[in-house]
Amino acid sequence: MRDAREECVWLYCVASPGAVVPEGLTGVAGEQVLSVRSAGLTAFAGLVPTAEFGAEALRGNLEDLDWLASCAEAHHQVISQITATGAVTPMRLATMCHTEQGVADLLSRRAGELKAALAQVAGCAEWGVKAYVREPEPAAQAASAAPAGTPGAPAGPGTAYLLQRRRALASREDARQQACHSAERLIAVLEPVAVGAVEHQLHAASIDPGAGDMILNWSYLVEDSRSAAFSAAVADAAGDLPALRVELTGPWPAYSFAAFAAFADEERRP
């Protein structure tokens, strides 16, 4: 992007034409959120300073965790507020055009898939389901280890330590295998309650060092009328699957079911 202009256009989301900007809504640069209409669609956007949000500046700013966090949060707040007023297909963070005319052109060029995405998420919300391997209790490890001693072999302290270490590792491996089976079960139970499901990458252990190994990270698209049933299904499954620790987040705007993933890939091609 040439950074010659002082402002560029940051896109938040696309909605049906009736959608309006909630009063006083401000965006990632504290700017007033505005709407751009074209092809029977409304895009919500904001004019942001190129000095901070242009391609050159963005490369550095996105590497700054504090900047990224507050930008992602502001982007999310705008989309959340508009989602509260009707069906919305969110834009990926840092989707930008040079001008408002560029936004209108984008709406026209991508009208088909944007409308399809809006139709898919209408009346639905996204819910996040994460599951972690529940580590065996140290007491349980010790108990299961006790009867497995080698009879008749006088175990010195070094041998005892190695045996204990091996049992602890075996116990963790068992826990992981059980968690894998349980995760498959959880996926099978939730599938019929949702209208869509997307798998995310598992989080690195360093993100939440005390949480245990993440084994499942999915987003589900759930009809609003079934959100209570979905929550109950998650809670019931978690109760039936002690090998897992399950977390439910939401409701989210339908980020994981947005049109942007596909068209970001396409726009990237020369």
Add this chain to the structure above:
Amino acid sequence: MTPRAGQNGQVHVITDVPARPGRPDGPPGAHGRAAHARQQRVALVDLLDRVLGSGVVIVGDITLSVADVDMVTVSLRALISSASGAAEAAGDRLLPPEEQDE
């Protein structure tokens, strides 16, 4: 926001995701602050999973769309290293085992 671990200890529901990262409204005390910082970090990663599309939070280079012009390539390796650093600074290593096991 509801703290982690409900009565059944199985499902943790967050209904007002996410907290603004860095907002100092956690319970007092080193453990409370550390747990709060961790929770905010997790909420941020959950958000980034979504607003950046899947596949970005592990490590590596991702491409963000600049819709009608070109693409911006960024690295989020910084996120992982910063998260680890923030955890230590917030005193996560001081947490008692039962909190780490949550």
